[in-house]
Structure formats: C-alpha cells, structure tokens
Amino acid sequence: METRITEIANGIYRLSIFVPDIAPPHGLTFNHFVILGDEPLLFHTGLKRMFPLVRAGVARLLAPEKLRWIAFGHFEADECGAMNEWQTVAPLAQVAHGRTGCLVSLNDMSDRNPRVLEDGETIELGQGRRVRYLDTPHIPHGWDAGVLYEEASGTLLCGDLFTQIGDGAALTEGDIVGPAIATEDIFRFSSLNPGMGRTIRRLAELAPKTLALMHGPSFSGDGAGALKALADDYDGRVRAALG
Ligand SMILES: [Fe+2]
Ligand SMILES: [Fe+2]
Numbered sequence: 001m002e003t004r005i006t007e008i009a010n011g012i013y014r015l016s017i018f019v020p021d022i023a024p025p026h027g028l029t030f031n032h033f034v035i036l037g038d039e040p041l042l043f044h045t046g047l048k049r050m051f052p053l054v055r056a057g058v059a060r061l062l063a064p065e066k067l068r069w070i071a072f073g074h075f076e077a078d079e080c081g082a083m084n085e086w087q088t089v090a091p092l093a094q095v096a097h098g099r100t101g102c103l104v105s106l107n108d109m110s111d112r113n114p115r116v117l118e119d120g121e122t123i124e125l126g127q128g129r130r131v132r133y134l135d136t137p138h139i140p141h142g143w144d145a146g147v148l149y150e151e152a153s154g155t156l157l158c159g160d161l162f163t164q165i166g167d168g169a170a171l172t173e174g175d176i177v178g179p180a181i182a183t184e185d186i187f188r189f190s191s192l193n194p195g196m197g198r199t200i201r202r203l204a205e206l207a208p209k210t211l212a213l214m215h216g217p218s219f220s221g222d223g224a225g226a227l228k229a230l231a232d233d234y235d236g237r238v239r240a241a242l243g
Helices: 048-059 083-089 099-109 177-187 196-204 223-242
Strands: 004-009 012-019 028-035 041-043 069-071 094-098 115-117 122-126 129-135 146-150 155-157 210-212 218-220
Touching: 004 210, 004 218, 012 048, 012 210, 028 048, 048 083, 069 083, 083 094, 094 099, 094 129, 099 115, 177 223, 196 223, 210 223
Parallel strands: 041 069, 069 094, 094 115, 155 210
Antiparallel strands: 004 012, 012 028, 028 041, 122 129, 129 146, 146 155, 210 218
C-alpha cells in the first residue's frame, strides 16, 4: 500500500490509501485530508495500523510534529484510530470534535482533553483558512457524527457521506451520487432516519465547491446539487422502510 497525495483545493491535500481486499474486486480508498495553515489540521487520523503510512504522507507536506488540530467525522477506527499516535508525535496537537463525541467517547479515549466544538463553531487555521464544524447526528452513521467546512475554498470534508467502492481519480467532476447509491446498496452503512434529508439539505445550503469524500474521489462542481440528490435518495429509502 502507498499514500497518494493530491491537492484538491487551495492548501487542502488528499492523502489516499487504497485497500484492495475490501469489497473485492473493487477495493476501497481511505482518504485523509491535511489543511495547511499556521495551525495545520488533519481530518481523519487513519487506522492505528495505517499510522506509519499516513504519517509518512503527512511528512511530505509538513513536519508531523507541527500538526495542531485533529478532526474527523465520528468515532470509528478509520476516522480516529491513530489519534493518540498523532498526539504523541505532535506535542500541540489536539482533537476537536462536537459535544456528543467528546462526552460519549473522546473525553475518555483521547490521551489529551479534546476541544469541544458547538454546532457552527469555527477554528481559525491562519493563512486565510477557517473551518466550521457542523453536527450531523446519525448521518450517515454515528450519534456523534459531524462534518467540517473549510470556508475559504468552499470545501466540505464530508466523511462517510457519498462513500463509494473502487479506486478512481483523486478529483472528479463526474457523478458521485450514483456510485454512492450503489455502495449504500452493498454496505448498508447509513443509519436510515427521518432527519436524513433535512440534515443533508442543510449542508447543501453551504453550496460547497468541493466535496472531500473519505471513501471515494473528491468532487469538484455543484456540491449543493449532489447533496440534494443524495438527500432525495435517503428520503426515498426512509419512506420505503416505513412502508
Ligand atoms: Fe464511518
Ligand atoms: Fe470512514
């Protein structure tokens, strides 16, 4: 396995590791994102066992000990399994996550106290970059789920939303909704609930220019349109489940 690095928006880098054994013959990508700034941020620490690989990738962009913020979508191994390895390497690194995640998991599982982010709260990263945290409880899964929006570039770090199998381009302007729907049919990774459409449409109001998928390509284009189409599909699934 190798770490492939692509700048997907100004100062935002996708560090992609492809694992061919998941959902063979397609495989699945695990994507970690670095946002450069005076206070650099890593979104997704990667699995604990992937730490050496992700660290080597980050080292191509900045000295790993300079990392300041560790953020992720929700408490799961691929999202945050290596958070304590990162906090050991980087003395100023701190986990930042929503209130639910901190209370339920991170106050105990993180070696250092996490910074609690309220819904809508921002962190200034310096060099003109700023991230806004948005709560998305149970979407696509995890009570503690949330996303991060980098405002200067209009990049939504959308975690497991739009998950797709396979290993395509790092950055696409093509369809990401169809592959996400097909992958939902395979994995059933989303916890269907009546609030899905509303929550995902709220993200569409940001009108993101780039969507940074944890599992799949990054998308450049009409982010609002893609989010609304995904919301419509989930609404249909919820209606079907309720009969
Ligand atoms: Fe997940
Ligand atoms: Fe994930």
